[in-house]
Amino acid sequence: MKRKEASVKKNLLKGMPYTKAALNELKIVELKMLASVMSIDSWQKTKAEIVKLIFKEQHELDLLDERLDNFCEMCGNYVAIRQRAHIVSEGDNSRTNILLLCPTCHLFFDTRLKPRLYKALSKAGAKTLPASWKKSIYLQGVGKTG
Secondary structure: OHHHHHHHHHHHHHOOOOOHHHHHHOOHHHHHHHHHHOOOOOOOOOHHHHHHHHHHHHHHOOOHHHHHOOEOOOOOOEOOOOEEEEOOOOOOOOHHHEEEEOHHHHHHHHHHHHHHHHHHHHHOOOOOOOHHHOOOHHHHHHOOOO
16 A cells, blocks of 8 residues: 555646646645645645645645655664654744754754754854754753753
């Protein structure tokens, strides 16, 4: 079943970018598959809502084929389950703000990488950095500074 689903997803991706009319011709199951590949939440949404979201987001996407395989976007290892990591926690759930990571990389990204990037970019003169990068998610959770 998984292979057939992956094959359907790849075929759906080949049709991109879609017009609204072409999206409306797809079955709801196909729309939900396409939405899942694009990291669009289709839970409890109508067909019209899903069509609108896919149409809006499809032009912001890149490297869609990599999202069909269970490879961590950070370490490149094949994993059974990938987690959605927000690049900017204050940001939205669009593809441009989501990385699909293995649990280990997700933890590393949130606890170590973001704070180090914040310090390095601040030192280099960057002025507007996400506040969520300032400290580890663990330190944010207990309300500690630094």
